[in-house]
Amino acid sequence: MIVGGGFAGHRCARTLSRLARGAADIVLLNPHDYFLYLPLLPQVASGALDPRRVAVSLTGTLPGVRLVLGEADGVDLDGRRVTYTDPEGGRSTLAYDRLVLTVGSVNKLLPVPGLTEHAHGFRGxxxxxxxxxxxxRQTELAGASDDPAERAARTTFxxxxxxxxxxxxxxxxxxxTDALARGNAGLNGTYAGAATDAGEPVRPRWLLLDIAERVLPELDRRLSRTADRVLRARGVDVRTGTSVREARRDGVLLDDGEFVPSRTLVWCVGVRPDPLVESVGTPTERGRLCVDEYLTVPGHPEVFACGDAAAVPDLTRPGEVTPMTAQHAQRQGAVAARNVAASCGRGEARAYEHHDLGFMVDLGGFQAAADPLHVPLSGPLASLVTRGYHLAAMPGNRTRxxxxxxxxxxxxxxxxxxxLVRSGSVPLDSAAPELARVPAPGGG
Incomplete structure (x- = not known):
């Protein structure tokens, strides 16, 4: 049984199906019926991609794997069972001989007043x-307003x-938002009413905040400089060494005391392991399940874990664990599948070891920052390489x-x-950001 159909879970199921060749019953438990190609999600939010492009059918790409729809909420290691809640609210259990936990991660929260009420994450x-x-909506409401202060707040993100x-x-x-504003008569200066300040166009304002000293602090400085240059050229107000002290309905209070009127706060400070990890009852490191280099949970040779949910020893950097990236998750999923097969007498177990192949950040248009095989690239060439990599890494929907x-x-x-998705349907503190929360009957 594989719990979770993300990068690690999908690759594990696909590899195990190929290795088993019908000799094993492989069950994948996942809350929905698709694999989410998370790196392209920002392009869905910006309208560049249809949401179906980043949602790859699990049943269509995992032959020989039985999909069970449900959200796991408990693991009984002694009884070798996983409890879950199905999409209609029913609770059931599944038994296993081998278990692979690849439940991924959810939004990381910090004790900022008003954060969960007024901010939204970006995980699904x-x-x-x-x-x-x-x-x-905010751009359209700004274009319809006669109040300059309201217009400015609604076009500040x-x-x-x-x-x-x-x-x-x-x-x-x-x-x-620049494209929306250019096409909006109330913001582009073509409407002669009071809402345009005598024909002056209004350009949306974006602020990007981080307590680190630079953009993309986890990457090479050359990639950081490229991204910073592109963002500033587009008018983004990049503020390093800065964060939010308080989130309010009408704006955000920064830790330097400045209040920024706004109706939009997007929370992208990082991720934390899925809450299911806490219920397993085995040792953890920074919230991630402790495993050995073979991805096995100590004391439970029948249980494996990988991806964001597991603290996998990084054999290329002794004493550290692998970072929570899709690159590691995919490769760990393949190794977990081979080690599951080895535990059943087919093949030999091997330790997980991987040197990163570089990183890529798509900045939209013909701009990107990339260092494939640690060769720094920027501009159209980086964009071409980045999109080529994404097409190669996606398990489906490439042509579309x-x-x-x-x-x-x-x-x-x-x-x-x-x-279609209301604010209350995607709370920041959700344990399942891939599922929209449905209001209870009679709850409005």
């Missing part, structure tokens, strides 16, 4: 769809966290994704909102 399709609607996600959300988001990119390059984006 519901949050991306909400953000796209929200950016469109604050992103906290300048890592991968925050940087890409900002880079993609500013291109969307490439077609969306082509259309986005030659056609204007559609600035419409559907209102």
């Amino acid at each position: 399709i519901p949050e991306a769809l909400y953000l796209r609607d929200h950016l469109t 604050v992103v906290v966290g300048a890592g991968y996600t925050g940087t890409e959300v900002t880079a993609q988001g500013v291109r969307l 994704t490439a077609a969306d990119w082509l259309l986005d390059a030659v056609l204007p984006r559609q600035g419409v909102q559907f209102g």
Whole structure:
């Protein structure tokens, strides 16, 4: 049984299916029926990609694997059972001979007053769809307002966290809101009413905050400088060494005392392991399950863990654990599958060891920062390499994704909102950001 269908879980199921060749019953327990290609989620929020492009069918790409829809909420190691809640609220259990925990991560929270009430994270399709609607709605409301202060607040967007996600959300988001503002008569100066300050166009304002000293602090400084240069050229107010002291309905109070009127706060400060990890009852390190170099949970040779949920020893950096990245998760999933097979008498177990192959950050348009095989690249070449890497890494939807990119390059984006995901459906403190929360009957 594999719990979780993310980068590690999907690769583990796919590899194990190929190794087993029908000789084993492989069950994948996951809350939804798709694998989310998370690195392209910012492009969904900005309207560059259809959300279906980043959602790859599990049943369509995992032949020989039985999919069980449900959210795991408990693990009985002694009884070798996993309890879960299905999409209709029913509770059930599944027995296993071998268990692979690849439950991933959720939004990391900090004790900032008002944060969970007024901020939104960015870990799933519901949050991306909400953000796209929200950016469109705020721009349209600003264009309809006669109050300059309200207009400025609605067109001010604050992103906290300048890592991968925050940087890409900002880079993609500013291109969307600029396009929306250019097409809005109330903001582009073509409407002669009071809302445009005598014809002066209004340009949306983006702030990217991080307590670190630079953008993309976990990456090479050359990539950081490239991303910083692109963001500032697009008008982004990049503030390092700065964070949020308090989140309010009408804006954010920064830790330097400045109050920024805004209706948008996107929280991208990092991730934490899925809460299921706490219920397993085995030792953890910084919230991640302790495993050995073979991805086995000590004392339980039938239990494996990898991806963001596991503190995997990094054999390339003795004394450290592998970072929580998709690159490591995918490769750990493949190793876990081989070691599961080895525990059943097929093949030999091997330790996990991987030297990173470089990192890539898509900044939208023809801009990116990349260092494939540690060769620093920027501009259109980096963009081409980055998108080529994503197409190669995706387990499906490649042609449709490439077609969306082509259309986005030659056609204007559609600035419409559907209102399908409401604010209360994607709370920041959700333990399942991949699922929109459904209001209880009679709850409005």
